[in-house]
Amino acid sequence: MLGTGIAKGLVETARNFFGSYVSRDRLTTVEYPEERLPQAEAARNFPFLVYDGDDWKSGLRCVACQICEKECPPKCIFIEKSKDKKPDAVGKPQFYPTVFNIDVSVCMSCQICVEVCPFEAIKMDTDFELSTDDRFGGLLWDRQQLAKSNTYYHEIHPTEATEVDARLAEEKAKADAKAKAAETKPVAAATGAAQQTSHGASSAE
Amino acid sequence: MQTTAPTEHTLLEPLATSSGDEGLLEISLGPHHPSTHGVFRMDAVLDGERVVKLKPVVGYLHRNHEKIAESASYLASMPYTDRLDYFGSLTNNWAYALAVEKLAGIQVPERAEYIRVITAELTRLQNHATTIGFLLQEMGASGSPLMYGFRERETILDLFEALTGSRMMCNYMRFGGCRVELPSGWLDRVKKTVTEFPRFLDEFENLLTSNEILLARTQGIGTLSKELAIQGGVTGPVLRASGVNYDIRKVDKYGIYDRFNFKIPLGEHGDVYDRYMVRMLEMRESIKILEQALRDIPAGPIIDPKTKIRGFRPKPGEAYGRIESAKGELGFYLISDGTGNPYRYRVRPPSFINLTLLEDMCRGYSVADLIVIFGTIDIVLGEVDR
Ligand code: SF4
Numbered sequence: 001m002l003g004t005g006i007a008k009g010l011v012e013t014a015r016n017f018f019g020s021y022v023s024r025d026r027l028t029t030v031e032y033p034e035e036r037l038p039q040a041e042a043a044r045n046f047p048f049l050v051y052d053g054d055d056w057k058s059g060l061r062c063v064a065c066q067i068c069e070k071e072c073p074p075k076c077i078f079i080e081k082s083k084d085k086k087p088d089a090v091g092k093p094q095f096y097p098t099v100f101n102i103d104v105s106v107c108m109s110c111q112i113c114v115e116v117c118p119f120e121a122i123k124m125d126t127d128f129e130l131s132t133d134d135r136f137g138g139l140l141w142d143r144q145q146l147a148k149s150n151t152y153y154h155e156i157h158p159t160e161a162t163e164v165d166a167r168l169a170e171e172k173a174k175a176d177a178k179a180k181a182a183e184t185k186p187v188a189a190a191t192g193a194a195q196q197t198s199h200g201a202s203s204a205e
Numbered sequence: 206m207q208t209t210a211p212t213e214h215t216l217l218e219p220l221a222t223s224s225g226d227e228g229l230l231e232i233s234l235g236p237h238h239p240s241t242h243g244v245f246r247m248d249a250v251l252d253g254e255r256v257v258k259l260k261p262v263v264g265y266l267h268r269n270h271e272k273i274a275e276s277a278s279y280l281a282s283m284p285y286t287d288r289l290d291y292f293g294s295l296t297n298n299w300a301y302a303l304a305v306e307k308l309a310g311i312q313v314p315e316r317a318e319y320i321r322v323i324t325a326e327l328t329r330l331q332n333h334a335t336t337i338g339f340l341l342q343e344m345g346a347s348g349s350p351l352m353y354g355f356r357e358r359e360t361i362l363d364l365f366e367a368l369t370g371s372r373m374m375c376n377y378m379r380f381g382g383c384r385v386e387l388p389s390g391w392l393d394r395v396k397k398t399v400t401e402f403p404r405f406l407d408e409f410e411n412l413l414t415s416n417e418i419l420l421a422r423t424q425g426i427g428t429l430s431k432e433l434a435i436q437g438g439v440t441g442p443v444l445r446a447s448g449v450n451y452d453i454r455k456v457d458k459y460g461i462y463d464r465f466n467f468k469i470p471l472g473e474h475g476d477v478y479d480r481y482m483v484r485m486l487e488m489r490e491s492i493k494i495l496e497q498a499l500r501d502i503p504a505g506p507i508i509d510p511k512t513k514i515r516g517f518r519p520k521p522g523e524a525y526g527r528i529e530s531a532k533g534e535l536g537f538y539l540i541s542d543g544t545g546n547p548y549r550y551r552v553r554p555p556s557f558i559n560l561t562l563l564e565d566m567c568r569g570y571s572v573a574d575l576i577v578i579f580g581t582i583d584i585v586l587g588e589v590d591r
């Protein structure tokens with residue numbers, strides 16, 4: 001009969017309309033900014049640089065290898081390498097960035113920089129409220145603006161950060177063991193062949 | 206609006222010029238008509254309300270995707286593929302990954318194949334749900350259908366966000382697998398969505414499928430014959446609505462699609478109603494695939510460990526990877542010269558090719574139908590003007 005299809009449709013709309021008053025999961029409006037949806041742990045908006053310890057400048061993990069600069073698809077990272085070296089996160093002397101800028105107005109939030117960084121130095125932030133009235137200066141972030149502590153990283157990506165810490169600790173332990181072995185070798189060589197064998201047996205290798 | 210006489214400022218060859226065309230009206234629909242997507246516009250010649258001639262003008266987004274990809278590393282192109290068709294970033298990822306995997310002879314682990322199928326079918330669900338919503342919107346049914354479609358899309362985008370960190374620009378697949386392991390409890394959330402989704406389909410059917418106004422506006426409108434559809438190279442739901450049984454998931458069986466039991470819904474008349482129905486039925490088939498994939502997904506690695514992320518250089522050669530995206534055949538053609546970036550990179554976009562027959566679908570129908578017919582093609586301009 002003509003009109004039954006329309007009537008059926010109207011029943012459906014009515015059901016949805018009144019349903020939104022009784023069913024909790026149909027009330028989906030969030031009163032932003034007073035109310036906020038929890039962010040997914042995987043959320044990625046713009047990159048930041050991780051530093052260990054309390055001082056952002058000396059604690060930066062970045063060694064200015066410039067891999068992320070090369071791989072960034074829209075080329076929005078600008079790095080200048082230092083002339084001297086300082087110890088990095090695992091304790092090896094490394095270069096550090098004297099300039100590390102990201103133009104966030106260009107960044108496409110793709111996370112390629114995070115993936116290619118061999119030093120766990122750059123990670124994705126979940127901050128999304130970036131509006132500024134200064135389009136050019138305000139969205140070109142320098143290394144101080146980009147630096148965030150490891151604690152902060154743990155807050156926003158707990159699972160990932162724990163894994164990263166474990167991996168870094170393992171690397172550091174390896175590096176320490178190697179340094180130790182390198183230190184003990186000349187001593188062993190000086191104290192004679194018999195001692196060297198016993199030394200070798202007890203070493204970490 | 207333009208009158209019959211060709212004016213000097215038209216950049217295009219004027220459509221209504223030949224003698225005997227007096228009384229015809231050439232109008233430009235779009236690019237900012239609410240129902241033309243993005244920069245698209247239609248140059249239509251009208252006889253009263255009837256469309257006599259039509260020229261789709263795709264506009265200029267100046268994305269330059271293909272050229273950018275030729276100067277970027279293989280990995281750096283992956284996030285750009287997301288932006289081709291922002292309704293299907295995961296399927297775009299897959300098509301590109303497939304082409305590179307063919308080029309470099311990479312084996313994808315089982316688990317990753319299953320994850321790819323799950324994400325691709327979810328993508329199809331949310332794409333079709335919104336397409337139908339937009340279609341109804343274009344027909345004048347503003348409100349309910351589009352909102353219902355978007356409501357379902359949102360739940361699926363929540364899943365994408367939890368998995369990939371982004372709702373639309375997922376950048377999730379990698380050569381040889383996927384970027385990250387599924388977060389805990391993710392598969393259960395997908396299961397819940399998959400069990401609840403048919404309720405939405407039933408609701409849609411109640412709301413629309415037998416609605417007399419919808420039937421009057423869609424049946425026998427915008428007919429595209431089988432032969433013409435094949436000649437025009439049309440793919441996806443538009444082709445299948447014309448009754449051609451052609452689906453890359455069956456024809457090419459990429460990934461692990463040969464393991465799933467599902468049917469290919471076909472239309473009979475190739476009109477607007479069939480294109481709508483084919484999409485509705487396709488969503489039900491996607492649910493079937495998802496159920497099977499969720500049941501069978503194995504544990505294991507998600508990426509081939511031998512594939513390099515940085516400094517990836519495939520051997521010289523060429524490859525074409527194609528998939529059945531929600532809009533049709535999406536293919537990537539790559540030529541490698543052994544360096545870190547492709548020598549040639551070319552996209553075969555379904556939206557662009559499906560658009561070529563717009564005039565044939567619209568000729569003889571009224572302006573109001575034109576908008577609806579255009580809505581059933583389901584295009585995204587990012588893919589049309591790469
Ligand atoms: S997220 Fe992507 S675009 Fe942004 S800085 Fe990193 S690599 Fe560049």
Ligand code: SF4
Pocket residue numbers: 061062063064065066067068069079116117118119120121122
């Ligand atoms: S962030 Fe990482 S990849 Fe980029 S320069 Fe620093 S250490 Fe290298």
